[in-house]
Amino acid sequence: MYLLNIFSAREDDAMKIDKMNKKILNILQQSGRMTYKDVAKKIDRAQSTVRDRIGIMEEEGVIKGYTVVINKKKAGLDCYAIIKCKVDADRIDEVARKLKRVENVLQIYHTDGEYQLTFLIATWDYDELKRILKDRIAPLKIKDYETIIITESIREMAYVDIH
Numbered sequence: 001m002y003l004l005n006i007f008s009a010r011e012d013d014a015m016k017i018d019k020m021n022k023k024i025l026n027i028l029q030q031s032g033r034m035t036y037k038d039v040a041k042k043i044d045r046a047q048s049t050v051r052d053r054i055g056i057m058e059e060e061g062v063i064k065g066y067t068v069v070i071n072k073k074k075a076g077l078d079c080y081a082i083i084k085c086k087v088d089a090d091r092i093d094e095v096a097r098k099l100k101r102v103e104n105v106l107q108i109y110h111t112d113g114e115y116q117l118t119f120l121i122a123t124w125d126y127d128e129l130k131r132i133l134k135d136r137i138a139p140l141k142i143k144d145y146e147t148i149i150i151t152e153s154i155r156e157m158a159y160v161d162i163h
Helices: 019-030 036-043 047-059 089-100 126-140
Strands: 002-005 065-068 079-086 105-110 117-123 144-150
Touching (some): 019 036, 019 047, 036 047, 079 126, 089 117, 117 126, 126 144
Antiparallel strands (some): 079 117, 105 117
16 A cells, blocks of 8 residues: 655645545545556546646645555554653754654654644564663653553554545
8 A cells, every 4th residue: 555645744835626636636545656647547637637737736745755555563563652742842843853863753743732742653562662762762851751552553544535
């Protein structure tokens, strides 16, 4: 399965997505390896139209890239955790930048409420998670953090229906 990231970094940078672009995005989310020709057939448009529209959406940042979605469990990554961090307001961006460089951190979010940053991490096992928390997270001088171990994935979506 391939993952297509279709969201701009900032909401105010949003590009107008018409009906045809929505169809293209939905198709690419299901199969990012699909050729321009195959996409064009599915939406009954010229291959050049599809190529041009995809190119514009890439330039505008609507399509941020194409990637492979792996089955992490089958790849041997057996420990997943959500880490909620309390961070001083003046250090949020600095800590987020440093978290980007921590191995196995999959996603990082600014969050409202008691915790200012939340991130998802996947590791080979619980011992590796503890090592990363001790060696890579603790030195960031986060005020406090809470670790939530994910025991079972019930639903993981890589596709958002654009309508």
